[in-house]
Amino acid sequence: MKKKAGVPFYIFLVVFVFVVMFPFLWVLASSIKPATELFGDKAFTPFTDHPTFKNYVSVFANHPFLRYMWNSFVVAFITTVYTVFVASLASYAIARLDFKGKTVILGLVLSVSMFPQIATISPIYIFLKNVGLTNSYMGLIIPYTTFALPLSIWILVTFFRKIPFDLEEAAKMDGASLMQTYWKVIMPLAVPGIFTTAILVFIACWNEFLFALTINTEEKFKTVPVGIAMFQGQFTVPWGEISAATIIVTIPLVILVLLFQRRIISGLTSGAVKE
Amino acid sequence: MEPKVKSAMQMKIQVRKKKTIVAKDRLFSFLFILPSILAIAIFVYGFIGWTGYVSLSNWNSQIPDFSFAGLKNYVSLFHDFRFQADLRNTAVFMILFIVLVLGMGLMIAVFLDQKIKFENLFRNIFFFPMALSFIVTGVVWQWILNPSTGVNLLMKKVGIEPMWYTSVKVIPGVEWGKIQVGIPIAVIAVVIAAVWQMTGFSVAMYLAGLRAIPDEVREAARMDGATEFQIFRKIIFPLLLPITISVIIIMAHISLKIFDLIYAMTGPGANFVTDVPGVYMFETTFRGNYYASGAAIAIIMLLSVAIFIVPYLLSNRKGES
Numbered sequence: 001m002k003k004k005a006g007v008p009f010y011i012f013l014v015v016f017v018f019v020v021m022f023p024f025l026w027v028l029a030s031s032i033k034p035a036t037e038l039f040g041d042k043a044f045t046p047f048t049d050h051p052t053f054k055n056y057v058s059v060f061a062n063h064p065f066l067r068y069m070w071n072s073f074v075v076a077f078i079t080t081v082y083t084v085f086v087a088s089l090a091s092y093a094i095a096r097l098d099f100k101g102k103t104v105i106l107g108l109v110l111s112v113s114m115f116p117q118i119a120t121i122s123p124i125y126i127f128l129k130n131v132g133l134t135n136s137y138m139g140l141i142i143p144y145t146t147f148a149l150p151l152s153i154w155i156l157v158t159f160f161r162k163i164p165f166d167l168e169e170a171a172k173m174d175g176a177s178l179m180q181t182y183w184k185v186i187m188p189l190a191v192p193g194i195f196t197t198a199i200l201v202f203i204a205c206w207n208e209f210l211f212a213l214t215i216n217t218e219e220k221f222k223t224v225p226v227g228i229a230m231f232q233g234q235f236t237v238p239w240g241e242i243s244a245a246t247i248i249v250t251i252p253l254v255i256l257v258l259l260f261q262r263r264i265i266s267g268l269t270s271g272a273v274k275e
Numbered sequence: 276m277e278p279k280v281k282s283a284m285q286m287k288i289q290v291r292k293k294k295t296i297v298a299k300d301r302l303f304s305f306l307f308i309l310p311s312i313l314a315i316a317i318f319v320y321g322f323i324g325w326t327g328y329v330s331l332s333n334w335n336s337q338i339p340d341f342s343f344a345g346l347k348n349y350v351s352l353f354h355d356f357r358f359q360a361d362l363r364n365t366a367v368f369m370i371l372f373i374v375l376v377l378g379m380g381l382m383i384a385v386f387l388d389q390k391i392k393f394e395n396l397f398r399n400i401f402f403f404p405m406a407l408s409f410i411v412t413g414v415v416w417q418w419i420l421n422p423s424t425g426v427n428l429l430m431k432k433v434g435i436e437p438m439w440y441t442s443v444k445v446i447p448g449v450e451w452g453k454i455q456v457g458i459p460i461a462v463i464a465v466v467i468a469a470v471w472q473m474t475g476f477s478v479a480m481y482l483a484g485l486r487a488i489p490d491e492v493r494e495a496a497r498m499d500g501a502t503e504f505q506i507f508r509k510i511i512f513p514l515l516l517p518i519t520i521s522v523i524i525i526m527a528h529i530s531l532k533i534f535d536l537i538y539a540m541t542g543p544g545a546n547f548v549t550d551v552p553g554v555y556m557f558e559t560t561f562r563g564n565y566y567a568s569g570a571a572i573a574i575i576m577l578l579s580v581a582i583f584i585v586p587y588l589l590s591n592r593k594g595e596s
Contacts, residue, residue: 020404093308105312114580122560142318149311
């Protein structure tokens with residue numbers, strides 16, 4: 001029996017929660033303040049007397065922020081669908097079928113997920129420039145695959161290993177082919193794992209910065225992280241707009257985390273925590 | 276006689292069937308893996324090889340020049356003020372970041388493990404910064420720690436006014452090589468932002484680890500008269516060791532390749548107090564066209580990450596088979 005937590009525990013926790021939430025709350029408060037209250041004495045008033053949505057309007061009116069969001073969404077979505085499909089096939093083969101050199105292949109694939117992307121950035125940039133794919137969606141989807149694929153395989157192999165082996169044996173006994181076994185028996189059981197992987201890949205692509213900064217330099221093809229980083233002008237920093245933009249991109253992620261927290265955590269900790 | 280012959284023939288057919296199934300399995304597994312292998316072989320290993328090749332060349336202008344330069348680019352990097360500063364900053368960042376993420380993560384996980392109310396809510400709150408991008412974290416903390424507009428306005432009233440990331444002080448700042456060795460104040464500001472973002476990960480890992488330890492283990496120790504602190508130090512902590520190692524490896528590789536956070540929050544900083552190899556590589560290659568130097572930085576980063584992950588992955592493999 002564990003002891004029940006007492007009052008000091010909760011005080012301690014609430015303090016921690018405040019520390020974690022502070023940046024978010026502060027940005028939220030700033031995003032609805034008029035520009036004059038962002039600095040000086042009023043910078044720390046939690047509630048402004050003159051709330052305004054001007055900053056939110058300005059983010060969309062004076063910057064192509066909707067365009068950035070659409071770009072991020074398209075790139076992240078296509079990469080996710082394509083990568084998770086390719087990775088699920090590979091992970092199934094790695095988890096279930098025996099062939100020579102399996103450990104070596106797995107090791108080479110998995111270590112890629114921790115490699116610094118910066119080691120491939122200049123050849124990828126030169127390659128994409130030569131084939132005319134800089135400033136396009138494909139120009140980001142191709143490099144994103146290089147980190148999304150190993151990440152997906154890493155998570156999916158763990159999920160496939162958990163599916164009981166007997167089920168496939170039974171299907172095979174009944175004369176099902178490997179493809180049939182895969183589509184009719186394994187896939188339905190692997191859906192939660194595939195879904196988890198898709199969320200993690202999507203978040204990783206949505207947040208990616210280095211490739212997006214280097215490859216898509218035209219305003220028309222910039223993604224959200226690049227857009228936010230570039231808000232800071234040469235001389236002025238429009239903090240009100242930056243706060244509003246930060247809140248806009250944070251809210252979808254907060255919702256994702258709230259809805260799928262368990263799945264995201266199980267995906268992230270899979271492989272590292274043995275059960 | 277007849278039935279026997281039949282069964283022998285049937286067996287033969289069955290064996291043949293089994294063989295074709297095995298062969299088919301092989302073919303399919305090959306086809307299943309091929310797209311992934313090809314993509315990774317070309318776009319990762321192939322391009323890393325290319326980067327390695329360029330790092331040994333004389334290509335330090337806009338015009339490609341693949342003539343062999345030996346280790347010239349590497350040698351000049353280690354004599355470079357900026358790169359020496361990068362190495363110091365990365366080492367300081369990595370140590371502070373790992374220690375804080377581990378310490379805070381373990382502490383919060385132990386608290387959350389006390390069967391508290393609203394555990395799910397608390398978990399969500401601690402976890403959500405992890406879903407943000409380093410860019411958002413960097414921009415937000417740049418503002419919070421801005422000496423002229425941020426929390427310093429509050430701290431001023433108490434009489435302390437840290438310069439955060441605008442400080443060029445290095446403590447203790449012993450001269451060594453071209454740089455001052457020590458802890459740059461500015462790096463601490465970046466560490467705070469990174470710890471804020473990543474602690475949720477170690478909380479999740481430790482919590483999963485704590486939940487995997489059966490209650491009976493604690494019970495048995497308690498029966499033997501161990502205090503709560505003894506139980507934690509002698510039993511729980513050693514059981515969490517594999518998780519601690521995983522978190523260290525993951526945080527170490529994040530610190531070694533960090534780019535986004537620095538780029539968004541501080542940039543290289545005055546005297547390169549917050550510069551890191553990633554930012555240096557990016558600016559050298561894409562702003563200065565020093566492709567060979569940039570490639571050399573990238574290869575050094577790759578090797579430093581490999582020092583951590585290769586032994587880790589090898590030992591993990593061993594544990595599985």
